[in-house]
Amino acid sequence: MQLETYISDLLYRYDCVIVPQFGAFLAQRISAQVHETTHSFHPPKKKVSFNEQLQQNDGLLANYIAEVEKIPYQVAVEKIAKKIKTIKSYLTQGETIALNNIGDLTLNAEGHISFEPSEHINYLTDAFGLSQFTSAAVSRTTHKATVEALEERTPIAITPERRQSRPYLKYAAIALIALSITGFAGSNWYLNSIETQNQVAQEEANDQMDARVQQATFVIENPLPAATLQVEKPSGNYHIVAGAFRVEANSDKKVEQLREKGYKARKIGSNRYGLHEVVYASYTDRIEALQALRAIKREHNAAAWLLVKALD
Incomplete structure (x- = not known):
């Protein structure tokens, strides 16, 4: 029995998969990250860890195996126990258990199980298709310093005295506003006129079309029999x-x-x-x-x- 295949399937949908009398594989969501040194962008993912303390059977793994292999629930529980007994035997002999797409298990000096997760698979379905990429470094500090130096050399200041010394600017602004209002009103009148003319032309065309349709006579000799097509519509969740x-x-x-x-x-x-x-x-x-x-x-x-x- 490929136990890791069933665990891998469940990690896509659940955050905790307990293997009875062995431990639990936990999936924790991690946000997207940017490495400051290599400037590499990592998509959001689920980081898999292992907790040896969670060994109480919650029925998730056994029920899933029973459904897929179409066997009784108790038989699935016995198959899991047999597989775990074999894994523990290999661990006590100092061997490394490699679970495909999950990670590696070893036994440390204290007799506890150490877990090294696999990094080449992402169990976060929302990030499916997203991969790591590296971008060129973006330096914002240099540009900011350049702008600050430019502002020091060429200060821009508008004082009340300078505005008062140029009264013609006020009249120019008033004239500009008046021209804008006049142009806006004229534009609205022109658009409304065009829209009215288009509507009258459309109504005349519709009347002519109705007259032609009423005068026409449609006769279909030897009509073809109706055909019924069976179209299979994809369905299912x-x-x-x-x-x-x-x-x-x-x-x-x-x-x-x-x-x-x-x-x-x-x-x-x-x-x-x-x-x-x-x-x-x-x-x-x-x-x-x-x-x-x-x-x-x-x-x-x-x-x-x-x-x-x-x-x-």
């Missing part, structure tokens, strides 16, 4: 996401590629970051969606994930 694209043309191309492979691919809109999301298919049944997800991750795209969302 369980969507298997193939990718998210900032350019909509790329999302259209992805839909065409997936449809050529036989998938019922489509676009389901944009997420909160403005990325156009493309799905392999949508399902109304959760178990059917999970089975399809496992098949897609195994045969086509290991990064595919399940989105639970009601579409308008």
Whole structure:
């Protein structure tokens, strides 16, 4: 049993996945960050950690395994216990347990489990498609110092005495306001006149069209029988996401590629970051969606994930 696969699936939707009699994997949301030295931008993500103290079975992992493998709940609990027994045996022998897409587990000198999370996967679905990038450094202090030096050399000051010594500016301002009001009023009159003329012309054209329609006689000989087309409308709240694209043309191309492979691919809109999301298919049944997800991750795209969302 690939226990890490089930844990990885649940970390996309939950912040705590407890493995009974072993510990809990916790996912904490971290905001986007900018490294001051390398000037690299990191998108928001979920940082995974491990807490050995949380071992009480809450049923989440066992129920999920039971649904996917279609086995009784108690059988799923026994399979988890058997897998954990094997992992603990390897840890006591000093080996490192590598959980794919989650991290590495080791046993320290005090006999406690140490966890090193994997950094190449982001469990925050809102940030799907966002990647790290590096930008050139932006220096704001230099520009500010330049502006301050320029202001010291060329001070600009308007005093009351200077305004009083130029009375013609006041009259020029009054004249400018008067011209603006006159021009605005004339512009409104001209626009209203054009709109009235357009409305009269439109009414005359409509009257002529009505007269021609009333004079015409339409006779259809041997009409074709009515055809009924069955169009399958995609539905369901369980969507298997193939990718998210900032350019909509790329999302259209992805839909065409997936449809050529036989998938019922489509676009389901944009997420909160403005990325156009493309799905392999949508399902109304959760178990059917999970089975399809496992098949897609195994045969086509290991990064595919399940989105639970009601579409308008």
